[in-house]
Amino acid sequence: MSESELSTTIAAGFGHYFHDFARRVRTMASNLTDDQFWAKPYPYGNSFGNIVLHLIGNLSYYIGTQIEHTGYVRDRDSEFAIVQQGRKKDEILAELDETVAMVIRSLGNQADNDWSRQYVAQGVDDVPDRFSIYLRCCVHFHHHIGQMTYLMKEWAHRAT
Template sequence: MIIESLKSLYSRDLNKLKIEIEAYHNEASIWITDKNISNSGGNLCLHLVGNLNMFIGAQLGNTAYIRHRELEFSLKDIPQNELIEKVEATAAMIDSVLDKLTEENLKKEYPLEPLGYKMTTEYFLIHLFGHLSYHVGQINYHRRLLDI
């Protein structure tokens, strides 16, 4: 039951992420930072894609994804359509991985301790969803402030 809820919520917010990236009128604005805004919308998008592919894809789906976290914040000027493709591929990956999980899998301990303590897979999937939602909101605000 919770798996279907998680699938729906991840799908919803990854679609919101896609819509936010598509909504930039000036593609160059995706990469703008400001004195009080240190992460661009593009870098936050890359961060979300990397985070989800690492913690859901590689850890739960055995996708062999290798994360380069530092690049999530240092790469610039990736075309808007390429960011959208990355978001779509991430959404498809999550749907596929969650389809293979059982309620029993969710109750098991997550294989890593990225928050510094042991937790169930279910707990961490909920945490990751909150992280996704938080950064999608930041991207929305970034776009509305800096899309010139």
């Protein structure tokens, strides 16, 4: 396999998972009302909507700002703010879709030698290169899908 083929394989592989994870989030969210999307079913933890905002912030900063130079300025604390008055579930899910599309475009923009380029950003001192930040963001996304699945089970349990 040539370097170019490997680069294409890496981009396609990550792209597949980012797309699939966004689809899973949208599927789970379709079963929630706007109120459930923002409500915390437990006195601890986060709402489904706040986790989605957190994923948007994570990807927009680590990929958008640091690799694609989008100018996004992250306010991590606001991702977890309880009150999101006026923000509808569909609006947030559309923002997630746009963010994932940006990540997938970014993956396609990586040349063979870009994967090993040094990566530096606040909050990820242990990430040495671009390949590693894409991997870390993908794993982070998957981790939060697990939390969302748990929230969905709780909402289903409460409905019975």
